[in-house]
Amino acid sequence: MSTSRDRDDFTYEQQNDRRLDELHSKIRSLRSVTTDIYDEAERGNTHLDETINTFASFRTSLSQSANRAARALGLRSNISQFRMILYVVGAIVLLWVLWKIFAWFWWRVPAH
Structure with a gap:
């Protein structure tokens, strides 16, 4: 056991x-x-x-x-800096829009 x-x-x-x-x-x-x-x-x-x-x-x-x-x-004040930034951004946007318009007219295929 x-x-x-x-x-x-x-x-x-x-x-x-x-x-x-x-x-x-x-x-x-x-x-x-x-x-x-x-x-x-x-x-x-x-x-x-x-x-x-x-x-x-x-x-x-x-x-x-x-x-x-x-x-x-x-530029001495913040308002002038802000204005300058707006001018630069506006110029970039304007150039982009002009580029798009120019590209649209330039690459447009004439209809036959």
Whole structure:
């Protein structure tokens, strides 16, 4: 009777050991995935910081360029800068419209 019980105990012990090994394997996999996620988040944060620094540098450079252009054109107030921007945008739109009209007349196929 004791040998049957010993065999059952041994079988249960083996099953427990297998399940424990499976659990350790799952924990290692989970740890690996967690580490990969952490590393990717760190790389993303580093990339985001670099992007923020690049845009801040661009903003500063653009602001300095706008100030130099305003001084060169003799523009001192924001209203004058706004007016100059409107003139430039209007000129671009006008040139685009003229180009479309010219292209329409130039490429128009005469009817036979």
